[in-house]
Amino acid sequence: MEAKDMNVDSQVLKSESPSGLRILWRELVKDKLALFSLIFLILITAFVFGISWILNQDEIVRVDLFAINEPPSDEFILGTDYGGRDVFGQLIIGTRNSLTIGFLVTLFSGIIGIVFGVVSGYFGGHIDNIMMRILDFFFILPFIMLVIVFVSLVPSYNTFTFSLIMTLFSWMGIARLIRSKALQEKELDYAKASKTLGSSDISIIFKQVLPNITSLIIVTMTLNLAANIGLESGLSFLGFGLPENTPSLGTLLSYATNPQTLEHRWWIWMPAALLILLLMLAVRNVGEALRRATDARQRRG
Amino acid sequence: MALLEVRDLKVHFPIKGGILNRTVGHIKAVDGVNFSIEQGKTYGLVGESGSGKSTTGKAIIGLEQITEGQVIFNGEDITSIKNKTKDIRKDIQMIFQDPYSSLNPRKRVLDIIAEPLRNYEKLTKNEEKQRVYELLELVGLTPESIWKFPHQFSGGQRQRIGVARAIALKPKLIIADEPVSALDVSVQAQVLNFMQDIQKELGLTYLFISHDLGVVKHMCDEIAIMYRGRYVEQGTKDDIFENPQHIYTKRLIAAIPDVNPRNRDKHYVFRQEVKKEYEQAYDEYFDAEGLAFGLKDISDTHRVALPERG
Structure with a gap:
């Protein structure tokens, strides 16, 4: 038996099936733009997280009145802002903060949305009805206004608490999507079969149904990531995001509200604006390729 | 004593309508069905589509709510879903009609067949694998199948996997809900004969639901004809x-x-x-x-x- 076991185990690699993840990957490789975007994203992420490890945030955000609004030079690669702070350093740390918030919000809202949606869809009936009305309630709340109120209420916040506030109002979209898919999946015979085989509802939800909607989850979360990065930048730009001593791409961009800065000191806001654009485009490219991969008719790979 | 006894079974689905979404009527999918099955026999339930034969099977195993009536299995009342304790669930298993949707496409054959074992029996990884090999051998699939996914099999092979899963816990009663109607005629006979073989081998009792009279004639000892929720x-x-x-x-x-x-x-x-x-x-x-x-x-x-x- 042991020998047979070994024999069988060695065949695992050969009989690998085109699973969902593999299809996603193949589509990414086929779509050169998406592949390029993914590499760009990975490099940027590795770069900002690596460099910010060395950089000292307090030093960068310290006001230096002798070096106000300096254009790019050898000392300051991207010049300084109106407080004499190094723009390049702020850009690195800001990108890191923006990305962190984007990732955290996507992750948290993803977890809440998936659990909420899959439970609601699986049980259906009254439970679904009640849960969906709760969701509708969150949906009609004016998101931007409430985040602004929360930010003004909470005395001190950092990237983590800010992510939590944003999460509170951004889990509904994914929850609704997952619910509709779970409603379909639970009607399939394999879910019913699991029930007759004695599996509990919880184990059917998470072990049987969830693996069948992973590709949908990956796609939605990727596309959400782009939206969340944009949202964070927007809020910071309006002055309701992170405080000035915690730079983000949005705070850098908000310097451009000063006409002087906008017209004569491009080095302060231009790099941040470009980076936001590139990051969102890159994430979107990847997300779109993944979305295409889930639909066999649109696939290229 | 009969292994399974069904007394005056009724399954009604409410029709919702009106402004307040009130129940305005009922669809009587199963309307007063009585029968009993002896140990080791095959009982055939025949009817056109929509006659309530599948609903009867699903109500017995607990996939549909029973409106009225009694289901007695081995002397115990299992009418309400609450009474279907783990031990009783273990003794009643089902073979599904569609071999394509009844196997989870994301699971390997090992996980599919081992699912009931994991729920009821505490086995080590090796014992579990051993049992799955035995079951695969019993249903005539090669040991390598254990690492494959359902889509790598033909319809007949997939139905065999479904059967292997159903007999994994050595149940007393198997509800076979049109087990061969999704299969090629050439494969139908193969699966049916195989079902008869394991019936003899394991002493199974079948509730065989079908619309194919030829198949029923081949398989069943007793037959009931259903029409619009009632016995004819x-x-x-x-x-x-x-x-x-x-x-x-x-x-x-x-x-x-x-x-x-x-x-x-x-x-x-x-x-x-x-x-x-x-x-x-x-x-x-x-x-x-x-x-x-x-x-x-x-x-x-x-x-x-x-x-x-x-």
């Missing part, structure tokens, strides 16, 4: 096929094609006669709503929904 006729295989009493049964049996082409004309004439009789006697055999009447004993084994005469 019930009896042994010979009662039904040799001595059909109800016009609905007669017409069903007349519809079985004859293999001998020389009899084609004779068979056609016979079918026309039965059709004529059916149309003429329809009002007599069914009530105003088009439902069958209550069953009457004709012999010890044979019960027919005959009209009240006189």
Whole structure:
């Protein structure tokens, strides 16, 4: 038996099936733009997280009145802002903060949305009805206004608490999507079969149904990531995001509200604006390729 | 004592309507069904689509809510889902109609067949694998299959995986819900014979749901004909096929094609006669709503929904 076991185990690699993840990957490789975007994203992420490890945030955000609004030079690669702070350093740390918030919000809202949606869809009936009305309630709340109120209420916040506030109002979209898919999946015979085989509802939800909607989850979360990065930048730009001593791409961009800065000191806001654009485009490219991969008719790979 | 006894089983689905989404009526999917199955026998449930045969099976195993009636398994009342304790669930298993949707596409065969084992038996990884190998051998699949995914198999092979999963816990009763109707005719016989083999080997009892009279004749000891949620006729295989009493049964049996082409004309004439009789006697055999009447004993084994005469 042991020998047979070994024999069988060695065949695992050969009989690998085109699973969902593999299809996603193949589509990414086929779509050169998406592949390029993914590499760009990975490099940027590795770069900002690596460099910010060395950089000292307090030093960068310290006001230096002798070096106000300096254009790019050898000392300051991207010049300084109106407080004499190094723009390049702020850009690195800001990108890191923006990305962190984007990732955290996507992750948290993803977890809440998936659990909420899959439970609601699986049980259906009254439970679904009640849960969906709760969701509708969150949906009609004016998101931007409430985040602004929360930010003004909470005395001190950092990237983590800010992510939590944003999460509170951004889990509904994914929850609704997952619910509709779970409603379909639970009607399939394999879910019913699991029930007759004695599996509990919880184990059917998470072990049987969830693996069948992973590709949908990956796609939605990727596309959400782009939206969340944009949202964070927007809020910071309006002055309701992170405080000035915690730079983000949005705070850098908000310097451009000063006409002087906008017209004569491009080095302060231009790099941040470009980076936001590139990051969102890159994430979107990847997300779109993944979305295409889930639909066999649109696939290229 | 019968292994499974079903008394006056009713499954009604509410029809919601109106502004307040109130229940405005019921669809009587199963409307007063009685039967019992002896240990080791195969009981066939036949009917056209929508006649409530699948719903009956699903109600017994607990996938549909029972509106009224009683289901007694091995002397225990398992009517409500609450009473279907883990031990009882273990003894009743189901083979599903569609071998494509009844296996989780994301799971390997090992995980699919081991699922019931993981729920009921505490086995080590190796023991579990061993058991799955044994089951695969029993259903005639190669040991390498254990690492494959369902889509790498043909329909017949997938149905065998479904069977392997159903017999993994050594159940007493298997509800086979049209187990071969999604399969190729050439594969049907293969799966059916195999089901008979394991029935002998493991002493299984089948509740065999089908719309294919040929298959039912091949498999079953006792047969019941269902029409619109009610029984029309019930009896042994010979009662039904040799001595059909109800016009609905007669017409069903007349519809079985004859293999001998020389009899084609004779068979056609016979079918026309039965059709004529059916149309003429329809009002007599069914009530105003088009439902069958209550069953009457004709012999010890044979019960027919005959009209009240006189």
